[in-house]
Amino acid sequence: MSATDLVMDKSSVYKRIINLRAEIARLREEYHIKNTPSVTDDVYDSLSRELRSLLKAHPEFADQSAPENRVAGKPLDKFKKVKHKVRMLSLNDVFSYEELYDWEKRVKKLLPLDVKFSYFCEVKFDGLAVSLIYEKGKFVRGATRGDGFIGEDITENLKTIYSIPLSLLPPYPKYLEVRGEALLSKKTLEKLNKENAKEGKTLFANTRNAAAGSLRQLDPKLAAERQLDFRAWDIILKEDIKSHWEKHQLLRKLGFKVGDDEERCQNISEVILFIKKFEKIRPDFSYGTDGVVICIDETSLQNTLGIVGKAPRYTVAFKYPAERATTIVKDIMVNVGRTGVLTPLAIFEPTLVAGSTVSKATLHNPDQIERLGLKIGDTVVIEKAGDVIPKVLEVLVSMRTGKEKKFKMPERCPACGEKIEKKEVSEKKEKSVAYYCANKKCPAKNERYLEHFVAVFEIYEVGPKILRRFKDEGLITDAADIFSLEKSDISILERFGDKSAENIIEEIKMKRKISFGRFLWALGILHVGEETARDLAINFGSFEKLSKASIEEINDIENIGPAVSQSVYEFFRDKSSLAFIEKLKKNGVVIEKAEKIKSGKFSGMTFVLTGTIAGMAREIAKERIIANGGKVSGSVSKNTSYVVAGKDPGSKYTDAQKLGVKILSEAEFLKML
DNA sequence: GCACCTCGAGTTCA
DNA sequence: CTCGAGGTGC
Numbered sequence: 001m002s003a004t005d006l007v008m009d010k011s012s013v014y015k016r017i018i019n020l021r022a023e024i025a026r027l028r029e030e031y032h033i034k035n036t037p038s039v040t041d042d043v044y045d046s047l048s049r050e051l052r053s054l055l056k057a058h059p060e061f062a063d064q065s066a067p068e069n070r071v072a073g074k075p076l077d078k079f080k081k082v083k084h085k086v087r088m089l090s091l092n093d094v095f096s097y098e099e100l101y102d103w104e105k106r107v108k109k110l111l112p113l114d115v116k117f118s119y120f121c122e123v124k125f126d127g128l129a130v131s132l133i134y135e136k137g138k139f140v141r142g143a144t145r146g147d148g149f150i151g152e153d154i155t156e157n158l159k160t161i162y163s164i165p166l167s168l169l170p171p172y173p174k175y176l177e178v179r180g181e182a183l184l185s186k187k188t189l190e191k192l193n194k195e196n197a198k199e200g201k202t203l204f205a206n207t208r209n210a211a212a213g214s215l216r217q218l219d220p221k222l223a224a225e226r227q228l229d230f231r232a233w234d235i236i237l238k239e240d241i242k243s244h245w246e247k248h249q250l251l252r253k254l255g256f257k258v259g260d261d262e263e264r265c266q267n268i269s270e271v272i273l274f275i276k277k278f279e280k281i282r283p284d285f286s287y288g289t290d291g292v293v294i295c296i297d298e299t300s301l302q303n304t305l306g307i308v309g310k311a312p313r314y315t316v317a318f319k320y321p322a323e324r325a326t327t328i329v330k331d332i333m334v335n336v337g338r339t340g341v342l343t344p345l346a347i348f349e350p351t352l353v354a355g356s357t358v359s360k361a362t363l364h365n366p367d368q369i370e371r372l373g374l375k376i377g378d379t380v381v382i383e384k385a386g387d388v389i390p391k392v393l394e395v396l397v398s399m400r401t402g403k404e405k406k407f408k409m410p411e412r413c414p415a416c417g418e419k420i421e422k423k424e425v426s427e428k429k430e431k432s433v434a435y436y437c438a439n440k441k442c443p444a445k446n447e448r449y450l451e452h453f454v455a456v457f458e459i460y461e462v463g464p465k466i467l468r469r470f471k472d473e474g475l476i477t478d479a480a481d482i483f484s485l486e487k488s489d490i491s492i493l494e495r496f497g498d499k500s501a502e503n504i505i506e507e508i509k510m511k512r513k514i515s516f517g518r519f520l521w522a523l524g525i526l527h528v529g530e531e532t533a534r535d536l537a538i539n540f541g542s543f544e545k546l547s548k549a550s551i552e553e554i555n556d557i558e559n560i561g562p563a564v565s566q567s568v569y570e571f572f573r574d575k576s577s578l579a580f581i582e583k584l585k586k587n588g589v590v591i592e593k594a595e596k597i598k599s600g601k602f603s604g605m606t607f608v609l610t611g612t613i614a615g616m617a618r619e620i621a622k623e624r625i626i627a628n629g630g631k632v633s634g635s636v637s638k639n640t641s642y643v644v645a646g647k648d649p650g651s652k653y654t655d656a657q658k659l660g661v662k663i664l665s666e667a668e669f670l671k672m673l
Numbered sequence: 674g675c676a677c678c679t680c681g682a683g684t685t686c687a
Numbered sequence: 688c689t690c691g692a693g694g695t696g697c
Binding site: 093365368384389391432433527558559562563 | 688689690692693695
Binding site: 106209212213216335337338339341343345356357358359360361362364384388389390448452526527528529530531532559 | 682684687
């Protein structure tokens with residue numbers, strides 16, 4: 001063979017590679033992006049195989065920018081955590097048209113009467129929600145949702161998805177974030193499962209598990225083989241954009257694939273028509289879906305409506321009914337929580353429901369067991385609420401054999417053996433539904449508290465297992481001890497290396513500084529969770545002020561009533577809690593004062609809100625007042641500067657008249673802002 | 674005193 | 688997610 005032959009040969013190989021690349025790209029385009037199932041997988045597979053073997057023989061033709069090289073990264077040890085610039089919220093669900101009407105009612109109540117708005121409906125894909133960051137038109141980072149605040153960096157895996165553009169089509173804004181669903185078609189899932197079955201691996205139960213599993217592959221090459229797809233559903237920009245509908249148009253122009261089934265509706269009846277229409281095609285739809293997302297189309301109104309907990313009010317997900325299964329309750333165990341509450345837990349014969357094997361479910365409290373009429377050994381119907389949390393729906397009484405045993409709440413705490421009791425609820429002498437362990441030093445309670453504490457301080461390196469180990473080894477007796485740990489304390493323990501000890505110490509050091517609000521939350525004061533802690537922090541500003549506040553001063557804050565104010569007040573009179581706080585400070589915890597309220601135009605004024613403030617959700621009005629230096633109180637007194645009366649004002653309106661406090665109409669209030 | 678909305682706390686599986 | 692319980696308005 002002459003040298004020329006070799007060159008000729010090489011050039012034809014190169015031509016073939018170019019052709020293969022073009023053909024594969026075209027097929028992928030059809031398969032993924034246009035979603036036309038005309039392409040046969042066999043053709044696609046054989047072409048890919050040929051390309052791979054040619055490139056193996058001729059590595060000199062490898063091209064970094066070629067489609068097959070979307071895979072850039074090396075396998076990772078673990079995913080980096082990334083903080084979302086804008087929190088990734090979740091959706092509230094509705095399961096019936098009735099609940100949808102209820103949502104409509106709530107929304108309309110919060111919006112001005114005369115405002116006109118539309119609804120936007122789109123299909124809810126059943127995949128994995130991800131966030132994509134683009135800088136100067138280039139894809140720079142992709143992350144999972146995580147807890148909404150912090151997700152995992154899966155950039156390299158996302159790069160392997162063809163329908164995620166690496167560069168945007170111009171014109172594009174300098175910086176933007178796209179949110180959407182990484183998913184797998186039903187067809188791809190079938191193919192994947194066929195391969196898995198051949199190799200004796202476990203099968204994926206649904207497209208979401210498969211998508212999530214694929215993106216969690218640490219090696220991007222493995223993720224690439226899964227042929228994932230992407231649909232965008234939201235875009236976050238600095239620039240104003242009028243409606244959700246326009247967002248979708250913009251996403252398309254930038255080069256994203258957006259779900260085809262979407263519609264702008266003028267009223268809820270039209271929304272229901274959309275839901276019904278989609279329900280018919282859902283079984284034959286190419287992708288797994290679990291419902292329809294409905295939102296208020298106008299962005300300005302969306303912002304007005306505000307957020308409740310983890311979900312914005314302007315949108316809901318209509319969910320189609322979940323899959324159910326039957327199983328046997330083998331036993332009922334009892335768990336001890338941080339507050340000492342005893343929660344019964346049903347242990348099942350492991351059963352497959354909606355894609356995962358379920359082996360237990362909470363029964364919440366003894367009353368719930370009573371309501372269900374549940375006995376140990378019963379056959380029960382279960383489902384996964386929201387497709388995640390197992391729930392016992394009913395007992396199949398006809399399946400009883402007579403051997404079932406009635407469940408009895410233990411008389412002593414299962415963890416420490418001490419007495420248990422029901423708590424007094426409210427000022428009346430009523431008793432709580434739940435039982436509590438009365439032992440202040442119950443080890444289970446203590447452990448749950450430690451877990452809560454590190455979670456609120458966001459000390460990610462230290463989870464339940466490590467805490468338990470530290471406790472068992474005698475390194476810590478309370479949460480404050482965490483901050484006085486030293487590297488040598490940890491590194492000498494078995495299974496802890498030098499490196500992991502260092503990581504843990506570094507993390508703890510970094511998280512010593514904490515906002516006043518989170519600090520309060522971490523203390524685990526009865527009735528004080530995330531929200532109430534923030535309310536307290538904003539209203540009192542510093543630990544010193546709150547700890548000296550009278551019970552009345554605390555009670556005056558909006559959303560804080562007698563039960564909470566008493567619990568907070570008592571907490572700060574308790575010697576051991578004060579000693580604990582002192583110990584935390586001594587060990588290096590720094591409490592940052594709550595956002596110093598800049599002396600704005602409202603400084604020194606106290607507002608009381610009553611009735612529905614149209615055009616603005618209550619907490620937004622509150623935020624605006626606080627941002628301008630004002631205070632929001634729950635009750636009218638002679639110290640109140642203004643009462644803002646919305647629609648249907650309550651008794652505070654007459655209180656204000658009696659005390660001669662100036663009453664502002666909504667319009668007057670808005671003018672002051 | 675009741676209806677409604679929120680919040681707190683415990684919870685599942687991969 | 689789900690329950691109980693607290694807060695608020697009427």
